[in-house]
Amino acid sequence: MKPNHNENDTMTSAILVTGGAGYAGSHTVAALLERPDTDVDIVVVDNLSNAYRPEGQKKPEPLRIIEEMTEKTIHFYDIDIRDAAGLCRIFENHNIDCVIHFAALKAVAESVEKPLEYYQANITGTCTLFEVMRKYGVHKLVYSSSCTVYGEPERLPLDEGHPTGAGLTSPYGRSKYFCEEIMKDLCRSxxxxxVISLRxxxxxxxxxSGKIGEDPNGIPNNLMPYISQVAVGRLKELVVFGADYPTVDGTGVRDYIHVVDLAEGHVKAVKLFKQKGFSGFHAVNLGTGTGYSVLQLLSAFEKASGRKIPHRVAGRRAGDIAANVADPALAQRLLGWRAARGLADMCADTWRWQRTHPNGYRGE
Ligand SMILES: NC(=O)c1ccc[n+]([C@@H]2O[C@H](COP(=O)([O-])OP(=O)(O)OC[C@H]3O[C@@H](n4cnc5c(N)ncnc54)[C@H](O)[C@@H]3O)[C@@H](O)[C@H]2O)c1
Incomplete structure (x- = not known):
């Protein structure tokens, strides 16, 4: 693939999005391309381990749909981030200015069974990417971190000054924490x-639009896709793990954030790199600051979908915490970002996607 050239015959600058065919990545690619002022190329690298590309098609389905929606081209490479030579080819072909790094394995329970696979993909892969970035003189990075790094909350809401790394219960969570420590060391060196590490x-x-959404492989690990698959008849009932937590109704409370708000947080982060004097490592929460219980989410989804969601209560699940809620003040101060979409939007948009794509991108 030939690099793009602008009128002055210099290579158009590009953002490299690793894992850009996945859930958060594809919505961020859409958010970047939907902006009228985006004048950069978008280059996606994804090994398709958790994304779908129909047979015979060049690009993964979500990227094909985004190209159709935005009438813009996305450069795509089916490469694993542990493949240094493959990554080098991308940096040779494009004028990469910054990297948004989503690519990772993310199933918490699976990571307990397969720690090496998780450390390989999430830590070795991340270090390989950083080595290649350094080789090509690219030092701007937005990293997909997680509130998991806080472990069991000492206080709520969780601000970025809350300790991280203690009491983490899964290799997945530890991989995110270790990557943050590695990035801090890089910035010190x-x-x-x-580096902006978005938690x-x-x-x-x-x-x-309902055209792109979350399309988990197999049984969903997360609550919202589970509920929406029950609503559409793919799964029989929702099992609520624990109704005896010290929360509003006994069920676990989480700070849900609309994926489009999340995507816009990345757009704001990339803009911050232009600010004079900006450097070093910055961890920033992306959350709304409001928590909802499992039963509150369930009831909001029933309202949005007009369907009754069968559910039953079971015991607590090992490793689950009672509640997590973000303090989103730093995101507002540093990025000028705050979540604009509420629970009703989250449910309505999930339902629009699930209703029109009962089997995700794979069709019938
Ligand atoms: N979705 C969440 O609930 C959540 C919460 C906190 C943090 N995160 C983080 O956000 C990021 C994106 O999450 P998501 O929900 O979009 O997941 P996802 O699985 O939908 O997307 C990840 C993408 O990365 C690709 N990928 C995985 N390993 C790769 C490798 N070695 N080389 C190249 N590509 C690879 C997958 O094929 C997939 O398309 C991850 O780093 C995840 O840990 C997600």
């Missing part, structure tokens, strides 16, 4: 690095 709370929802 060379002031050229600019996501619980991304849910879908693009308001």
């Amino acid at each position: 060379d002031p050229k690095w600019m 996501y709370f619980n991304p849910v929802g879908a693009h308001p």
